[in-house]
Amino acid sequence: MTALAARGLTRVFDHADGPLEVLRGVDLDLEPGEVVTVSGRSGSGKSALFALLCGFDKPDSGTVELLGRPLPETPAWQDCAVLPQALGLAHELTLAENVALPLRLSDRRAAVADRVDELLTELGIAALADRYPGEVSYGQQQRAALARAAAPRPRVLLADEPTAHLDHDSVAAALAVLRRVAGEGTAVLVATHHDQVHRVADRRLALTDGRIVPA
C-alpha cells in the first residue's frame, strides 16, 4: 500500500502585496521502504508542502492520504513522524527523554531504552544523552530531533532539511539512520539542498513553480 499520497495540493498565502501561490497542484506518492529527496530553491515551498503532508496545515484544494485513508487532523506519530526545520525539541526534557517521548506516548514502551541508546549512539550523541537541548549545539539538537522522529519506526518520516547544520561525518551518520529506517519499512521524504543527501535517495524530486517534478 502507498504510504503517503498527495493529489493536486494547492496553497496560497495572503500577503500585504497580494496572494502568493506557493503550491499549484502537487502530486506525490511515497512507497514503504524508499528514501525520496526533494530539492528546490529557498522559498519554493518545501516546508509549506511538508506542513500539508503531516497535517500541520490544510491545503486550499487537493487531498492527502496516509496509509490509504484521508489524513487525520492529528496523525499518530508512529504513522507520520516529522523532523521540522525548527526541530521542535521539548527544552525541559533531556535529549534521551526527547527521543523516548514518542515511544512512551505510543504502545511501543517495551524497548525504549535500547532504541534510544541505539539511535543516539548511531548519531554520535550518546555521551550527551542526559543534557538538555539548551546545553548542546544546534547540530547536536538536530541529530536528537532526527532520533526522535525515527524512534517509533514510523510508517512515514518527513525530514525538512535534516542535515542543514551538520558536518560531513554527521551527515553520513544521519543518512545511515534514514536508510536504516527505510530498511525497516518506513517511507522517508527529505527536503534538502545537500548533494550528499540526494546521492543516497532512491528517487530525487524537485519543487519547481509550485509543482513536484523529477530532479
Ligand SMILES: Nc1ncnc2c1ncn2[C@@H]1O[C@H](COP(=O)(O)OP(=O)(O)OP(=O)(O)O)[C@@H](O)[C@H]1O
Ligand atoms: N504561514 C505562512 N504565511 C505566509 N507566507 C508563508 C507562510 N509559510 C511560508 N510562506 C511563504 O511561502 C513561500 C515558501 O516558503 P517555504 O518555507 O515553504 O519555502 P522552502 O522551500 O521551505 O524554503 P527554504 O529552503 O528556505 O527552507 C515563501 O515565500 C514564504 O515566505
